[in-house]
Amino acid sequence: MTDPLYAVLPGDIDDPAAPSGGNTYDRRVLDRLAATRAVHEIAVAAPWPYPSQDDEARLAGELRALPGGATVLLDGLVACAAPAVVEEQAGRLRLVVLVHLPLGDEPGAAPELPARERRTLHAAHAVVATSAGAARRLEQLHDLPAGGVHVAPPGVDPAPEAAGSAAGHRLLCVAAVTPRKAQDVLVEALRTLDDLAWECVCVGALDRDPGFAARVRARAGERVRFPGTRGGAALAACYAGADLLVLPSRAETYGMVVTEALARGIPVLATRVEGVPEAIGRAPDGTVPGGLVPPGDVQSLAGALRRWLTDEGLRRDWRCAARARRGTLRGWDETTRRLSEVLHP
Secondary structure, rough: OOOOOOEEEOOOOOOOOOOOHHHHHHHHHHHHOOOOOOEEEEEEOOOOOOOOOOHHHHHHHHHHHHOOOEEEEHHHHHHHOOOOHHHOOOOOOOEEEEEOOOOOHHHOOOOOHHHHHHHHHHHEEEEEEOOOHHHHHHOOOOOOOOOOOOOOOOOOOOOOOOOOOOEEEEEEEEEOOOOOOOOOHHHHHHHHHOOOOOOOEEEEEOOOOOOHHHHHHHOOOOEEEEOOOHHHHOOOOOOOOOEEEEEEEOOOOOOOOHHHHHHOOOEEEEEEEOOOOHHOOOOOOOOEEEEEEOOHHHHHHHHHHHHHHHHHHHHHHHHHHHHHHHHOOHHHHHHHHHHHHHHHO
């Protein structure tokens, strides 16, 4: 009989109004793990990564109630914000921390968060990241042993191939409208392309940083739409109507929307940060299904978009590579297998 697994999660893990890559990842793997072992979920509602003393006390109480020697998977958004709680239980429980994004990578993050994260990761029995690039960065950032952070990249669900338009003018960005996702850079790049035909839909929450979202929308103009959060069939329809996914993030440990686009044969133009190049990957013949530009570089992003919109041969090559890459994408079963090897070696 396989020992049970306890999973400590943010309180909004299943909230459709607060979708995130981290929540999606957690839900996909936990549902699959539950097919082979007992999984006990502990969702702790708090404004992570900024818990109050009462929030930390509640988390501590949940961990103290677990049987000694139990294996506990902790979402990094929770665990890395509460190092004292993790340190207290590290000798009694087998704690595995899953880091979706280093806490300090969110623009405007409190300066004490990296130090809190460092304490948590040094106390944990094992640390898991969602890409090799993110793992190496955590090791360097927090002086962890080289090769010591495990890697379990996200999977992707199969999806129908998008038809695409001949002109390639339908641009899509899928991300909460926040400084880290950098829709401000995308909007400024698009403002230099007024002489070309294009339209852009920026799908994602508008309430994570309302001031930033308002400033971006004020600069965007009529050809950029911000419909807010979309999920299920509504999000699938956005992908089905897109020619190119654009992800201008300033930081991204993987970028699950990248593989969601590639699963539909949609090329990707993104920034060269952490795990994004891994997510884009290569087609079997070695070609890249899209392009990579430096983060925060309006001119580079604008130039890449102009090439996409004006070069029929480039569009053909990127689309061909995206369709070929589509057949090499990993599913969530592979993610679950890799994570399970860490949880139950």
